[in-house]
Amino acid sequence: MVDRKTFTKQAKMLKALAHESRLMIVDSLSRRECSVGELRDMLDCDLSTVSKHLALLRAHGIVDDRREGTTVFYRLLTPCVCNFFICATQVLKERAR
Amino acid sequence: MVDRKTFTKQAKMLKALAHESRLMIVDSLSRRECSVGELRDMLDCDLSTVSKHLALLRAHGIVDDRREGTTVFYRLLTPCVCNFFICATQVLKERAR
DNA sequence: TTTATAGTTGACAGGATGGCCAAATAAGAA
DNA sequence: TTCTTATTTGGCCATCCTGTCAACTATAAA
Numbered sequence: 001m002v003d004r005k006t007f008t009k010q011a012k013m014l015k016a017l018a019h020e021s022r023l024m025i026v027d028s029l030s031r032r033e034c035s036v037g038e039l040r041d042m043l044d045c046d047l048s049t050v051s052k053h054l055a056l057l058r059a060h061g062i063v064d065d066r067r068e069g070t071t072v073f074y075r076l077l078t079p080c081v082c083n084f085f086i087c088a089t090q091v092l093k094e095r096a097r
Numbered sequence: 098m099v100d101r102k103t104f105t106k107q108a109k110m111l112k113a114l115a116h117e118s119r120l121m122i123v124d125s126l127s128r129r130e131c132s133v134g135e136l137r138d139m140l141d142c143d144l145s146t147v148s149k150h151l152a153l154l155r156a157h158g159i160v161d162d163r164r165e166g167t168t169v170f171y172r173l174l175t176p177c178v179c180n181f182f183i184c185a186t187q188v189l190k191e192r193a194r
Numbered sequence: 195t196t197t198a199t200a201g202t203t204g205a206c207a208g209g210a211t212g213g214c215c216a217a218a219t220a221a222g223a224a
Numbered sequence: 225t226t227c228t229t230a231t232t233t234g235g236c237c238a239t240c241c242t243g244t245c246a247a248c249t250a251t252a253a254a
Contacts, residue, residue, distance in 0.1 A: 002124060004117070010185040011117040018111035019212085023104045036231060049213055051232055061192040070221050070230045078191045083184045087177070088107040094175045095158040116242090133201060146243055148202055167200045167251050 016060040017084060021045070022053050027085070029063060029076040036072055113157040114181060118142070119150050124182070126160060126173040133169055 017023060021043050028034050028042060040050045054074055057063040064077045076082075114120060118140050125131050125139060137147045151171055154160045161174045173179075 004121070006186075007117045007120045007124070009189055010182065011115055011120055013185055013188060014111050014115035014120075014181070018108055018115045020101070020104045020108040021212095023108055023111075024101070027099060027104070037229095046214055047231070048215080048233080052212080055232080062188075067220085067231095070228090072231060078188050080184070080187045080191050083187065084111070084181070085107065087180045087184055088110055089103075090177045090180065091110060091159075091175050092106055094177050118242095134199095143244060144201070145203080145245080149242085152202080164201095164250085167198095169201060 013060060016056060016062060017081065019053070021050075022057060023085075025050075025053060025057065025074075026062070026076065026081055029074060030079065030082045033073045033075045036074070039074070110157060113153060113159060114178065116150070118147075119154060120182075122147075122150060122154065122171075123159070123173065123178055126171060127176065127179050130170045130172045133171070136171070 017026065024043060025034075025039055028039060036047065036050055036054065039054070040047050043050060054063060054065070058065065058074075062076070062078055062081055063074050065072050065074045067073075114123065121140060122131075122136055125136060133144060133147055133151065136151070137144050140147060151160060151162070155162065155171075159173070159175055159178060160171050162169050162171045164170075
């Protein structure tokens, strides 16, 4: 039997990832460190919006940042989040049948 | 490079799972078929609330139902969603370090 | 046919999310 | 110091999510 609190934690983690832009951010960061500006170019939305998505991911311990001059670089703190992509792909495939 | 639409689909799927009650439902259904009433007893909330969570999961092709008399039984349609539990546990563990 | 049981659906309220703009901050360059 | 670039934060609004109650539907039993 699994503890209710565990489900709560897992739900919070899933919620943090359950957004198109945040998934795209995680995918990018899984390849290499990126600045906020680079991520905005990819997502094509307001810089402040990207910054807030990153703040949320950081609050959940998924990413971390470091400043280099005026630029802030983000990196993946828990690379295994990428396994979610594998899971999701698998479910979508299984569902399609 | 991954298609933007793929991220959209994955995000929708994650959103469907990103709720404590729905995770608990999926976990229960991974063990055996359950009626709405049984799930309500486990979740301890309004029957209509459970019914809506189930409707949402069904709309995403994650569960399916069958009626037996006045009772409706739900079952997991894509058992591989359980891999999300493994992923989530792994991330929470990696994050804890 | 009436009654009881099991679920679903609609309406509604409160709270959480997401996105943009504008203002604030941080750091380097002039 | 002042200016510029990069990013964060606060305010605001629109939208979505959750949960509850009440009303409705479906099926079986009396």
